[in-house]
Amino acid sequence: MRTVLAMGRPRAFDEDEVVRAAVGLFGGRAYDGVSVDDLVTHLGVHRNSLYKTFGSKRGLYLIALRRHLADDVRPLLDALADAKDAEGALRLVTSADLRLLLLAAIERSPVDEEVAFEVTSALDSVDRAIADALGVPTDVATALTAAALGILLRGNPDKVATALTRHLGPLTRKGT
Template identity: 75%
Template sequence: MGRRRAFDEDEVVRAAVELFGGRAYDGVSVDDLVTHLGVHRNSLYKTFGSKRGLYLVALRRHVADDVRPLTEALAAATDAATALRLVASANLGLLLLAAVERAPADEEVSAEVDAALAALDQAIADALGISAELAAALTAAALGLRLRGNPGGARTALAHRLDPLD
């Protein structure tokens, strides 16, 4: 009979989301995971299989805990400025890092990122009654603003130009 786990898997995954979201996959070593998550190396491998296995679990958790609630909030958006503000201010660090770092090299990560971005696009299209193409452009603009850390004034100006009702 195996020993009971000495750690809370849910807490470890949440902490991994923060760690990978702040430092990216390549910026986190297995030693970093062991140190920051408080999990023994053997336990980490037994539970998640590998660093990549933990990363995929963390990415999926990030989508469930951060991206899905954002899509629900976007459903209530009544204008492009609100949608931009919601996306640009959301906690999407791990998703953005995954999109630029891992998705080009890892098909599973790419599929997760593509699905999350498609969900954002769809939520914006449905909420604002706009085409999928315009919604994707709005999502891209909001994520670009998020990456640049641009303050609200620029978000509002951009939203005004993209708002199909203006």
């Protein structure tokens, strides 16, 4: 408990909005392809406030990544709990916005172990959600997650997912 003697000038930016915008920017191009100038220009926050609030560019990136996991992956996990078969699970994953997670997995994980940890545990939680919902072994769930990520990677998720699940779905339908 410390006594507040003065409050100071109030912020002119919304921290939540800034982090959400950072998720969009970092989800659109590689980490090194997003400069601090880009962040300052597109996020409505000024250099000083960015460093005061988030510590560094990497600090903002990590916060944005965790926000992405909380806002976009966590709801996916909840939805997956009600999945009835592999087709349904694949549809849920391939229709989610996982661009930042995908980019983080492929280009930051190899060089940033803190990112690697977040990515690994996020993907593992997707695996577990699928395994629990469908009652399939974990390695099958991992394979399903992998297939969904590959579909996201190629773009046109809807068309491709349809083809895959048309063949894969019946095999893992719950209770057969």
